[in-house]
Amino acid sequence: MIAVRAREIPPFIVMDVLERAQVLETQGEEVIHLEVGEPDFETPACIKQAAARxxxxxxxxxxxxxxxxxxxxxxxxxxxxxxxxxxxxxxxxxxxxxxxxxxxxxxxxxxxxxxxxxxxxxxxxxxxxxxxxxxxxxxxxxxxxxxxxxxxxxxxxxxxxxxxxxxxxxxxxxxxxxxxxxxxxxxxxxxxxxxxxxxxxxxxxxxxxxxxxxxxxxxxxxxxxxxxxxxxxxxxxxxxxxxxxxxxxxxxxxxxxxxxxxxxxxxxxxxxxxAQPDVERMRAIYDERRKYLFSALKEMNLAPKRPPQGAFYFFINVKHITTNSYRLAFDILEKVRVAVTPGIDFGKRGEGFLRLSYANSLEDIKEGLKRLKTYLERYAG
Ligand SMILES: Cc1ncc(COP(=O)(O)O)c(C=O)c1O
The missing domain is CATH 3.40.640.10 (Type I PLP-dependent aspartate aminotransferase-like (Major domain))
Incomplete structure (x- = not known):
C-alpha cells in the first residue's frame, strides 16, 4: 500500500499543463509556452565557463x-x-x-x-x-x-x-x-x-x-x-x-x-x-516584455489593476469568463495551443485567475496574445 503522504500530495499543476503541451508538440503542434516559471535565457557565459573550469x-x-x-x-x-x-x-x-x-x-x-x-x-x-x-x-x-x-x-x-x-x-x-x-x-x-x-x-x-x-x-x-x-x-x-x-x-x-x-x-x-551585468541585461529584457504585456492586456480588458513590479508573471483576473481556471487553461491549450497556468494551482483565492509568464521571447508573447484573443472571441462569449 502506498503511504498516505505520497498518495495525498497534490500535483504541481503547471507541470501537468507543460506535460500536456509536450504531448501536443510531439504530435507536431506548435504550442506557445506562457506557463513555466523558468527563464528562457541561457545561463550567462561567465558562469558556464567557471563550471567548465x-x-x-x-x-x-x-x-x-x-x-x-x-x-x-x-x-x-x-x-x-x-x-x-x-x-x-x-x-x-x-x-x-x-x-x-x-x-x-x-x-x-x-x-x-x-x-x-x-x-x-x-x-x-x-x-x-x-x-x-x-x-x-x-x-x-x-x-x-x-x-x-x-x-x-x-x-x-x-x-x-x-x-x-x-x-x-x-x-x-x-x-x-x-x-x-x-x-x-x-x-x-x-x-x-x-x-x-x-x-x-x-x-x-x-x-x-x-x-x-x-x-x-x-x-x-x-x-x-x-x-x-x-x-x-x-x-x-x-x-x-x-x-x-x-x-x-x-x-x-x-x-x-x-x-x-x-x-x-x-x-x-x-x-x-x-554576472551582475548579465542579470541586469536579462532584467531589462523582462521589463520590456512586462511593459508590452501590460498595455496589450489592457486592450484585451485582462490587465491587472497595477502592473506587476517583479518576477516574470502576470496574474490576470478571468472571473468574467470562468470560475474554473483549471478547465479554462486546458481548454485554451487544446483550442489555440497556448499554455498558461490555472490560478487554482496557487491556492483557493487563485481561482478565477490565470498566470502568464513572460519568461519567453517578445515574439512568442505577441503570438500567444493573438491566439488568446482568438480564443476569447470564439469560445468565451
Ligand atoms: C517562489 C518560488 N520559490 C522557490 C522556487 C523553487 O526554485 P528552485 O528552482 O531554486 O528550487 C520557485 C520556483 O518556481 C518559486 O517560484
Missing part, C-alpha cells in the same frame, strides 16, 4: 555539507552589498535548489500540528512541504485591490499558539507584486519568525526589493540561482538561518542530500562575483 580541475567531489566556504562568503558579501546586512558564512546552508532549502527550514520548524502562515494566493509548493511534514498551512488572503499584499491586521488574527512562522515572498509568485518595506517591518514586529523567499530578488522593475534581514534577525531567508541567473537546471539555492537552527538543518542535509552539487557551487561563486 571546475570540471577540468577535477572539482567533482562532495563538498562541505553547508556548502563551499568561498561560496558562502560570496553570499555574505552579496547580502552586505545589496541590503547592508551582515550575515555570517556559518549561518548559510547551500542546497540543491531553493526547494530543498524550503524542506530544511520547514523540517526544522514544524512539529505535527504546527502552523505556518501563508499568503493566498501563494507559490504552489509551500503548503505541500508543510503538510508533508505534518504541519498546517494557515492562509491569509492577499487581494488584488491591495496589490496582493498582506494586511497586517489579518495576519495578526491568524496567529495562534501553534504559529511557527509567517511566510513572505516578495516579489511574489504568482502575482509579481512586492511587499512594501513598511509591511515587512510590521510583520517582523509581530515577534513570530519570518520565512522570506527572496528567490525573485534581482528581477524587480518598479520599486526595490528588501530582505527580511533588514528588519529582523528572527528570520529564515530562502534564495537561489534559478531565476535571476537563469540557472534552473543547475539546482542551486541556499538558506540563511539563526545560529541555533544551523546544526539541526545541517544534520538533515547530511542525511538526505549530503551536499549541493559541487560544479554548480563553483559556478555560483562566479555568478555572484561577475
Amino acid at each position: 571546475a570540471m577540468t580541475e577535477g572539482k567533482t567531489h562532495y563538498t562541505h555539507s553547508l556548502g563551499l566556504l568561498e561560496l558562502r562568503e560570496a553570499i555574505t558579501e552579496h547580502y552586505q552589498h545589496k541590503y547592508g546586512v551582515s550575515v555570517k558564512p556559518e549561518n548559510i546552508i547551500v542546497t540543491a535548489g531553493t526547494s530543498p532549502a524550503m524542506f530544511l527550514i520547514f523540517a526544522a520548524l514544524i512539529e505535527p500540528g504546527d502552523e505556518i502562515i501563508l499568503p493566498d494566493p501563494h507559490y504552489a509548493c509551500y503548503p505541500n512541504f508543510i503538510r508533508f511534514l505534518g504541519g498546517r498551512p494557515v492562509y491569509v488572503p492577499v487581494r488584488e485591490e491591495n496589490g496582493f499584499v498582506y494586511e497586517v491586521e489579518e495576519v495578526k488574527k491568524a496567529i495562534s499558539p501553534r504559529t511557527k512562522a509567517v511566510l513572505i515572498n516578495s516579489p511574489a509568485n504568482p502575482t509579481g507584486m512586492l511587499t512594501p518595506p513598511e509591511v515587512i517591518k510590521e510583520l517582523a514586529e509581530l515577534g513570530i519568525p519570518l520565512i522570506s523567499d527572496e528567490i525573485y530578488h534581482g528581477l524587480v522593475y518598479e520599486g526595490k526589493e528588501h530582505s527580511a534581514l533588514e528588519f529582523t534577525d528572527n528570520a529564515f531567508v530562502l534564495n537561489g540561482f534559478s531565476k535571476a541567473y537563469a540557472m534552473t537546471g543547475w539546482r542551486l539555492g541556499y538558506l540563511i538561518a539563526p545560529s541555533a537552527f544551523i546544526r539541526p538543518m545541517q544534520k538533515i542535509q547530511q542525511n538526505f542530500f549530503i551536499c549541493a552539487p559541487s560544479i554548480a557551487q563553483y559556478a555560483a561563486i562566479t555568478a555572484l562575483k561577475e
